[in-house]
Amino acid sequence: MSTYLIIGASTGIGKKLADQLVDSGHRVYATYFKNKPTDPGSIEYHYLNVLDENIQFDFVSESLDGLVYCPGSINLRPFARIKPADFVDDFNLQVTGAIKSIQAALPRLKKAENSSIVLFSTVAVQTGFPFHTQVSASKGAVEGLTRALAAEFAPNIRVNCIAPSLTDTPLAAPLLNTDQKREANALRHPLKKTGTTQNIADMADFLLSGKGSWISGQIFHVDGGMSSLRV
Numbered sequence: 515m516s517t518y519l520i521i522g523a524s525t526g527i528g529k530k531l532a533d534q535l536v537d538s539g540h541r542v543y544a545t546y547f548k549n550k551p552t553d554p555g556s557i558e559y560h561y562l563n564v565l566d567e568n569i570q571f572d573f574v575s576e577s578l579d580g581l582v583y584c585p586g587s588i589n590l591r592p593f594a595r596i597k598p599a600d601f602v603d604d605f606n607l608q609v610t611g612a613i614k615s616i617q618a619a620l621p622r623l624k625k626a627e628n629s630s631i632v633l634f635s636t637v638a639v640q641t642g643f644p645f646h647t648q649v650s651a652s653k654g655a656v657e658g659l660t661r662a663l664a665a666e667f668a669p670n671i672r673v674n675c676i677a678p679s680l681t682d683t684p685l686a687a688p689l690l691n692t693d694q695k696r697e698a699n700a701l702r703h704p705l706k707k708t709g710t711t712q713n714i715a716d717m718a719d720f721l722l723s724g725k726g727s728w729i730s731g732q733i734f735h736v737d738g739g740m741s742s743l744r745v
């Protein structure tokens with residue numbers, strides 16, 4: 515049995531991953547922000563706003579085998595209409611929040627053997643899409659953070675990143691809230707589907723587990739072929 519901390523596990527990918535890890539017999543500490551889960555099962559939920567100045571994980575056990583950071587945003591707008599402060603807000607949620615979380619969890623991650631950190635980027639870093647500057651700028655920083663941290667933390671802590679394309683979660687709801695949008699978005703992908711939380715949670719689960727024990731500093735494109743195929 516391993517012990518994991520998932521930041522942002524009340525909805526979406528984090529929730530699916532937390533359920534999956536608990537079902538496999540692991541101990542999962544998880545956080546919520548606005549949506550407190552009504553039926554937590556054996557997941558141990560705690561409130562956390564990653565924008566707070568100080569982040570502490572006093573509620574977590576002494577040793578942690580893995581940390582997953584899920585908070586993110588998809589703000590799509592023409593570049594000319596985005597204020598510099600909007601870029602900073604995005605950076606604070608996606609990058610500074612991850613930095614604070616990793617720093618707060620580090621003593622516990624160091625106590626475990628071969629612990630693992632999983633971060634999230636987006637398909638829109640590898641491939642340029644119009645109206646994606648806000649999300650791409652901060653997720654690009656997440657990818658840089660992943661590689662630099664992986665080097666600094668080797669050989670004891672592995673650091674990897676998953677870069678999904680459009681995945682059916684509350685975050686992506688505005689892009690998938692009609693049958694027409696669902697179909698059009700599915701057809702944009704070489705594999706003719708949008709992602710499910712299961713698709714992404716499976717990769718995170720793999721990277722946390724011993725099966726990923728020789729992998730660090732990588733960006734995994736779980737994206738229906740979007741970033742690499744032209745069909």
Ligand SMILES: NC(=O)c1ccc[n+]([C@@H]2O[C@H](COP(=O)([O-])OP(=O)(O)OC[C@H]3O[C@@H](n4cnc5c(N)ncnc54)[C@H](OP(=O)(O)O)[C@@H]3O)[C@@H](O)[C@H]2O)c1
Binds near residue numbers: 528548562637680682
């Ligand atoms: N879904 C996609 O299409 C897609 C595509 C590419 C990349 N991604 C990335 O994948 C990751 C997971 O996305 P998702 O779709 O699963 O997102 P989601 O459904 O919006 O879940 C995000 C989680 O983060 C928590 N959270 C949000 N703001 C927070 C804050 N200030 N402090 C602490 N927790 C906060 C939310 O808590 P509450 O709900 O309790 O507020 C929720 O548990 C994100 O980094 C996202 O950028 C997603």
